[in-house]
Amino acid sequence: MIIVMQAGAAQADLERVVARVEGLRLKPHVIVGTERTVVAVVGDERDAAGSGFETLPGVASVMPILAPYKVASREVQSETTVVRAGSLVVGGRAIGVIAGPCSVESRDQIVETALAVKAAGATGLRGGAFKPRTSPYSFQGMKEQGLELLAEARAETGLAIVTEVVSPEDVPLVTRYADVLQIGARNMQNYRLLEAVGRTEVPVLLKRGPSATVEELLLAAEYILDGGNRQVMLCERGIRTFETHTRFTLPLATVPWLHARTHLPVVVDPSHGTGHANLVASMAAASVAAGADGLIIEVHPDPKCASSDGAQTLDFAAFEQMMQVCRRVAVAVGRDL
Ligand code: PEP
Protein backbone atom coordinates (compact mmCIF):
# COMPACT_ATOMS: atom_id res chain seq x y z
CA MET A 1 0.00 0.00 0.00
CA ILE A 2 0.99 3.65 -0.35
CA ILE A 3 0.75 6.04 2.55
CA VAL A 4 0.62 9.56 1.11
CA MET A 5 1.84 12.24 3.50
CA GLN A 6 0.21 15.67 3.63
CA ALA A 7 2.10 18.44 1.82
CA GLY A 8 3.31 20.09 5.02
CA ALA A 9 3.69 16.97 7.17
CA ALA A 10 6.41 17.20 9.82
CA GLN A 11 9.45 14.90 9.84
CA ALA A 12 8.16 13.49 13.13
CA ASP A 13 4.90 12.50 11.39
CA LEU A 14 6.86 10.64 8.73
CA GLU A 15 9.01 8.92 11.35
CA ARG A 16 5.91 7.84 13.26
CA VAL A 17 4.46 6.27 10.11
CA VAL A 18 7.76 4.51 9.32
CA ALA A 19 7.99 3.15 12.88
CA ARG A 20 4.40 1.88 12.75
CA VAL A 21 5.10 0.11 9.44
CA GLU A 22 8.24 -1.53 10.85
CA GLY A 23 6.30 -2.53 13.94
CA LEU A 24 4.02 -4.54 11.65
CA ARG A 25 7.10 -6.38 10.29
CA LEU A 26 6.55 -4.65 6.94
CA LYS A 27 9.16 -2.67 5.02
CA PRO A 28 8.74 1.09 4.43
CA HIS A 29 10.29 2.70 1.35
CA VAL A 30 10.17 6.46 1.75
CA ILE A 31 9.90 8.18 -1.62
CA VAL A 32 10.38 11.93 -1.52
CA GLY A 33 8.91 13.41 -4.71
CA THR A 34 8.80 17.02 -5.81
CA GLU A 35 5.13 17.32 -4.88
CA ARG A 36 4.60 14.78 -2.14
CA THR A 37 6.29 12.26 0.08
CA VAL A 38 4.91 8.76 0.13
CA VAL A 39 5.73 5.66 2.08
CA ALA A 40 5.45 2.55 -0.07
CA VAL A 41 4.77 -0.36 2.26
CA VAL A 42 5.91 -3.76 1.04
CA GLY A 43 5.58 -7.21 2.51
CA ASP A 44 2.55 -9.29 3.32
CA GLU A 45 -0.03 -6.54 3.46
CA ARG A 46 -2.50 -8.73 5.33
CA ASP A 47 -0.37 -7.74 8.34
CA ALA A 48 -1.43 -4.11 7.81
CA ALA A 49 -5.18 -4.75 7.68
CA GLY A 50 -6.99 -2.44 10.06
CA SER A 51 -3.79 -0.75 11.22
CA GLY A 52 -5.37 2.70 10.98
CA PHE A 53 -2.66 4.65 9.18
CA GLU A 54 -5.33 7.06 7.89
CA THR A 55 -5.77 8.57 11.34
CA LEU A 56 -2.07 9.24 12.07
CA PRO A 57 -1.04 12.92 12.07
CA GLY A 58 0.38 14.12 8.74
CA VAL A 59 -1.17 11.31 6.68
CA ALA A 60 -3.25 12.49 3.70
CA SER A 61 -4.46 9.15 2.35
CA VAL A 62 -3.78 5.43 2.19
CA MET A 63 -4.29 3.41 -0.95
CA PRO A 64 -3.39 -0.01 -2.28
CA ILE A 65 -0.65 -0.43 -4.89
CA LEU A 66 -2.47 -2.33 -7.58
CA ALA A 67 0.55 -3.55 -9.56
CA PRO A 68 2.44 -6.68 -8.42
CA TYR A 69 5.68 -4.67 -8.45
CA LYS A 70 5.55 -1.94 -5.82
CA VAL A 71 8.55 0.39 -5.50
CA ALA A 72 8.99 0.27 -9.31
CA SER A 73 5.43 1.39 -9.91
CA ARG A 74 4.45 4.84 -11.21
CA GLU A 75 1.73 4.71 -8.58
CA VAL A 76 4.32 5.43 -5.89
CA GLN A 77 6.42 7.94 -7.83
CA SER A 78 5.00 9.99 -10.66
CA GLU A 79 8.30 11.60 -11.76
CA THR A 80 10.69 9.51 -13.87
CA THR A 81 13.78 8.42 -11.94
CA VAL A 82 16.92 10.06 -13.22
CA VAL A 83 19.86 7.66 -13.06
CA ARG A 84 23.19 9.47 -12.68
CA ALA A 85 26.54 7.77 -13.12
CA GLY A 86 29.27 10.33 -13.79
CA SER A 87 29.02 11.44 -17.40
CA LEU A 88 25.96 9.26 -17.99
CA VAL A 89 22.52 10.62 -17.11
CA VAL A 90 19.47 8.60 -18.11
CA GLY A 91 15.87 9.61 -17.46
CA GLY A 92 16.06 13.34 -18.14
CA ARG A 93 15.33 15.28 -21.32
CA ALA A 94 18.68 14.27 -22.81
CA ILE A 95 18.98 10.73 -24.12
CA GLY A 96 21.97 8.86 -22.68
CA VAL A 97 23.98 6.87 -25.21
CA ILE A 98 26.17 4.02 -23.98
CA ALA A 99 28.47 2.71 -26.71
CA GLY A 100 31.46 0.42 -26.97
CA PRO A 101 32.50 -3.09 -27.81
CA CYS A 102 30.67 -6.22 -26.76
CA SER A 103 33.92 -7.35 -25.03
CA VAL A 104 37.02 -5.54 -23.88
CA GLU A 105 39.87 -7.05 -25.91
CA SER A 106 42.92 -4.81 -25.50
CA ARG A 107 44.01 -1.39 -24.28
CA ASP A 108 44.15 0.03 -27.81
CA GLN A 109 40.74 -1.38 -28.70
CA ILE A 110 38.92 0.05 -25.69
CA VAL A 111 40.69 3.42 -25.55
CA GLU A 112 40.34 4.00 -29.29
CA THR A 113 36.66 3.10 -29.13
CA ALA A 114 36.06 5.30 -26.09
CA LEU A 115 37.60 8.31 -27.84
CA ALA A 116 35.57 7.71 -31.02
CA VAL A 117 32.20 7.18 -29.35
CA LYS A 118 32.74 10.16 -27.09
CA ALA A 119 33.53 12.36 -30.11
CA ALA A 120 30.26 11.19 -31.69
CA GLY A 121 28.26 12.10 -28.58
CA ALA A 122 28.11 8.97 -26.42
CA THR A 123 28.00 9.66 -22.68
CA GLY A 124 28.77 6.15 -21.43
CA LEU A 125 31.27 3.45 -22.43
CA ARG A 126 30.17 -0.16 -22.54
CA GLY A 127 32.50 -3.15 -22.59
CA GLY A 128 32.15 -6.64 -21.20
CA ALA A 129 34.97 -7.96 -19.02
CA PHE A 130 32.94 -10.90 -17.71
CA LYS A 131 31.06 -12.38 -20.64
CA PRO A 132 28.16 -14.80 -20.25
CA ARG A 133 28.49 -16.87 -23.43
CA THR A 134 26.08 -19.44 -24.79
CA SER A 135 28.97 -21.83 -25.42
CA PRO A 136 31.54 -22.57 -22.71
CA TYR A 137 34.18 -22.64 -25.48
CA SER A 138 33.55 -19.05 -26.60
CA PHE A 139 35.68 -16.13 -25.32
CA GLN A 140 34.67 -15.53 -21.71
CA GLY A 141 36.14 -12.03 -21.34
CA MET A 142 39.35 -10.57 -19.89
CA LYS A 143 37.84 -10.45 -16.38
CA GLU A 144 39.76 -8.20 -13.94
CA GLN A 145 42.31 -7.21 -16.56
CA GLY A 146 39.38 -6.05 -18.72
CA LEU A 147 38.05 -3.97 -15.83
CA GLU A 148 41.47 -2.31 -15.50
CA LEU A 149 41.46 -1.44 -19.19
CA LEU A 150 37.97 0.05 -18.83
CA ALA A 151 39.25 2.19 -15.97
CA GLU A 152 42.09 3.39 -18.20
CA ALA A 153 39.58 4.29 -20.93
CA ARG A 154 37.56 6.22 -18.34
CA ALA A 155 40.68 8.07 -17.21
CA GLU A 156 41.40 9.05 -20.84
CA THR A 157 37.89 10.15 -21.77
CA GLY A 158 35.85 10.77 -18.63
CA LEU A 159 33.17 8.37 -19.91
CA ALA A 160 31.24 6.40 -17.30
CA ILE A 161 31.81 2.65 -17.52
CA VAL A 162 28.93 0.23 -18.01
CA THR A 163 30.03 -3.37 -17.55
CA GLU A 164 28.38 -6.66 -16.76
CA VAL A 165 28.56 -8.59 -13.52
CA VAL A 166 27.61 -12.23 -13.88
CA SER A 167 27.68 -13.61 -10.37
CA PRO A 168 27.08 -12.41 -6.80
CA GLU A 169 30.70 -13.26 -5.79
CA ASP A 170 32.02 -10.85 -8.44
CA VAL A 171 29.92 -7.88 -7.28
CA PRO A 172 32.59 -6.43 -4.91
CA LEU A 173 35.27 -6.67 -7.62
CA VAL A 174 33.18 -5.23 -10.47
CA THR A 175 31.84 -2.49 -8.18
CA ARG A 176 35.40 -1.24 -7.63
CA TYR A 177 35.62 -0.35 -11.33
CA ALA A 178 32.12 0.09 -12.76
CA ASP A 179 29.98 3.23 -12.82
CA VAL A 180 27.00 1.11 -13.89
CA LEU A 181 26.55 -2.60 -13.19
CA GLN A 182 24.95 -4.36 -16.14
CA ILE A 183 22.79 -7.37 -15.37
CA GLY A 184 22.67 -9.38 -18.56
CA ALA A 185 19.59 -10.88 -20.13
CA ARG A 186 20.59 -14.39 -19.05
CA ASN A 187 20.77 -13.25 -15.45
CA MET A 188 17.57 -11.21 -15.24
CA GLN A 189 16.07 -13.79 -12.95
CA ASN A 190 19.22 -14.60 -10.98
CA TYR A 191 17.63 -13.37 -7.78
CA ARG A 192 20.74 -13.69 -5.58
CA LEU A 193 22.62 -11.53 -8.09
CA LEU A 194 19.78 -8.97 -8.11
CA GLU A 195 19.88 -8.86 -4.31
CA ALA A 196 23.65 -8.42 -4.34
CA VAL A 197 23.54 -5.41 -6.69
CA GLY A 198 20.55 -4.10 -4.72
CA ARG A 199 22.82 -3.83 -1.67
CA THR A 200 25.30 -1.61 -3.55
CA GLU A 201 24.90 2.06 -4.38
CA VAL A 202 26.08 1.61 -7.94
CA PRO A 203 23.49 2.31 -10.67
CA VAL A 204 22.23 -0.79 -12.46
CA LEU A 205 21.27 -1.49 -16.08
CA LEU A 206 18.87 -4.44 -15.94
CA LYS A 207 18.38 -6.21 -19.25
CA ARG A 208 15.19 -8.04 -20.10
CA GLY A 209 15.51 -11.80 -20.33
CA PRO A 210 14.84 -13.06 -23.87
CA SER A 211 11.84 -15.03 -22.65
CA ALA A 212 10.73 -12.83 -19.79
CA THR A 213 7.53 -10.81 -19.82
CA VAL A 214 7.78 -7.09 -19.06
CA GLU A 215 6.00 -7.74 -15.79
CA GLU A 216 8.76 -10.22 -14.87
CA LEU A 217 11.31 -7.55 -15.81
CA LEU A 218 9.64 -5.13 -13.40
CA LEU A 219 9.56 -7.74 -10.65
CA ALA A 220 13.27 -8.37 -11.22
CA ALA A 221 13.86 -4.61 -10.88
CA GLU A 222 11.83 -4.73 -7.68
CA TYR A 223 14.44 -7.05 -6.10
CA ILE A 224 17.10 -4.38 -6.67
CA LEU A 225 14.88 -1.53 -5.46
CA ASP A 226 13.79 -3.48 -2.41
CA GLY A 227 17.46 -3.92 -1.50
CA GLY A 228 17.72 -0.13 -1.28
CA ASN A 229 19.31 0.69 -4.65
CA ARG A 230 16.92 3.01 -6.49
CA GLN A 231 19.24 3.78 -9.40
CA VAL A 232 17.88 1.24 -11.84
CA MET A 233 17.48 1.47 -15.63
CA LEU A 234 15.49 -1.11 -17.54
CA CYS A 235 16.74 -2.34 -20.90
CA GLU A 236 14.71 -3.82 -23.74
CA ARG A 237 17.14 -5.95 -25.74
CA GLY A 238 14.81 -8.19 -27.73
CA ILE A 239 12.99 -11.39 -27.03
CA ARG A 240 12.92 -14.88 -28.49
CA THR A 241 10.11 -15.47 -30.98
CA PHE A 242 9.47 -17.82 -33.92
CA GLU A 243 11.01 -15.19 -36.21
CA THR A 244 14.53 -15.86 -37.52
CA HIS A 245 15.32 -12.89 -39.76
CA THR A 246 16.73 -11.08 -36.74
CA ARG A 247 18.73 -12.55 -33.83
CA PHE A 248 15.92 -11.54 -31.43
CA THR A 249 12.66 -9.67 -31.98
CA LEU A 250 12.87 -6.09 -30.69
CA PRO A 251 9.46 -5.02 -29.37
CA LEU A 252 9.45 -1.25 -29.09
CA ALA A 253 5.95 -1.02 -27.65
CA THR A 254 7.75 -2.02 -24.45
CA VAL A 255 9.01 1.55 -24.14
CA PRO A 256 5.69 3.43 -23.83
CA TRP A 257 4.16 0.47 -21.96
CA LEU A 258 6.89 0.67 -19.32
CA HIS A 259 6.71 4.46 -19.17
CA ALA A 260 3.03 4.20 -18.28
CA ARG A 261 3.68 1.75 -15.45
CA THR A 262 7.06 2.54 -13.97
CA HIS A 263 9.13 5.60 -13.11
CA LEU A 264 12.34 3.75 -14.04
CA PRO A 265 14.01 4.99 -17.22
CA VAL A 266 14.06 2.72 -20.26
CA VAL A 267 17.10 2.00 -22.43
CA VAL A 268 16.93 0.10 -25.73
CA ASP A 269 19.65 -2.18 -27.13
CA PRO A 270 19.14 -2.46 -30.90
CA SER A 271 22.47 -4.30 -31.31
CA HIS A 272 21.36 -7.48 -29.50
CA GLY A 273 17.76 -6.73 -30.48
CA THR A 274 18.49 -7.19 -34.17
CA GLY A 275 21.83 -9.04 -34.38
CA HIS A 276 22.66 -7.28 -37.66
CA ALA A 277 24.77 -4.13 -37.92
CA ASN A 278 22.79 -2.85 -40.91
CA LEU A 279 19.56 -2.81 -38.87
CA VAL A 280 20.93 -1.06 -35.80
CA ALA A 281 20.66 2.60 -36.85
CA SER A 282 17.03 2.30 -37.97
CA MET A 283 16.01 0.58 -34.77
CA ALA A 284 17.99 3.05 -32.67
CA ALA A 285 16.10 5.90 -34.35
CA ALA A 286 12.80 4.05 -33.86
CA SER A 287 13.66 3.57 -30.17
CA VAL A 288 14.22 7.30 -29.76
CA ALA A 289 10.91 7.96 -31.54
CA ALA A 290 9.20 5.54 -29.16
CA GLY A 291 10.49 7.53 -26.18
CA ALA A 292 13.59 5.62 -25.09
CA ASP A 293 15.57 7.40 -22.37
CA GLY A 294 18.79 5.75 -23.44
CA LEU A 295 20.46 3.56 -26.06
CA ILE A 296 23.18 0.94 -25.68
CA ILE A 297 25.08 0.23 -28.88
CA GLU A 298 27.93 -2.12 -29.75
CA VAL A 299 30.81 -0.32 -31.49
CA HIS A 300 34.27 -1.67 -32.37
CA PRO A 301 37.22 -0.30 -34.38
CA ASP A 302 37.02 -3.33 -36.70
CA PRO A 303 33.77 -5.28 -36.14
CA LYS A 304 34.73 -8.23 -38.36
CA CYS A 305 37.65 -8.94 -36.02
CA ALA A 306 35.64 -8.56 -32.79
CA SER A 307 35.93 -11.49 -30.41
CA SER A 308 32.17 -11.41 -29.74
CA ASP A 309 29.05 -10.11 -31.50
CA GLY A 310 30.89 -8.67 -34.52
CA ALA A 311 27.91 -9.14 -36.85
CA GLN A 312 25.78 -6.69 -34.88
CA THR A 313 28.58 -4.21 -34.14
CA LEU A 314 28.98 -0.79 -35.76
CA ASP A 315 32.28 0.70 -36.84
CA PHE A 316 33.05 4.30 -35.89
CA ALA A 317 31.67 5.83 -39.09
CA ALA A 318 28.38 3.90 -38.84
CA PHE A 319 28.02 4.93 -35.19
CA GLU A 320 28.59 8.58 -36.04
CA GLN A 321 25.92 8.37 -38.76
CA MET A 322 23.51 6.64 -36.42
CA MET A 323 23.99 9.44 -33.89
CA GLN A 324 23.18 12.07 -36.49
CA VAL A 325 19.90 10.38 -37.41
CA CYS A 326 18.98 9.78 -33.76
CA ARG A 327 19.72 13.40 -32.91
CA ARG A 328 17.22 14.59 -35.51
CA VAL A 329 14.57 12.17 -34.26
CA ALA A 330 15.27 13.21 -30.66
CA VAL A 331 14.64 16.86 -31.50
CA ALA A 332 11.42 15.90 -33.32
CA VAL A 333 10.09 14.18 -30.20
CA GLY A 334 11.16 16.94 -27.81
CA ARG A 335 14.36 15.38 -26.48
CA ASP A 336 18.04 16.27 -26.68
CA LEU A 337 20.88 14.07 -27.77
C1 PEP B 1 25.94 -7.72 -23.97
O1 PEP B 1 25.49 -6.59 -23.66
O2 PEP B 1 27.00 -7.89 -24.60
C2 PEP B 1 25.13 -8.91 -23.65
C3 PEP B 1 25.68 -10.08 -23.37
O3 PEP B 1 23.82 -8.64 -23.72
P1 PEP B 1 22.55 -9.54 -23.31
O4 PEP B 1 22.73 -9.83 -21.85
O5 PEP B 1 21.38 -8.61 -23.58
O6 PEP B 1 22.55 -10.75 -24.18
Ligand code: MN
Ligand atom coordinates in the same frame (compact mmCIF):
# COMPACT_ATOMS: atom_id res chain seq x y z
MN1 MN C 1 27.21 -8.43 -26.99
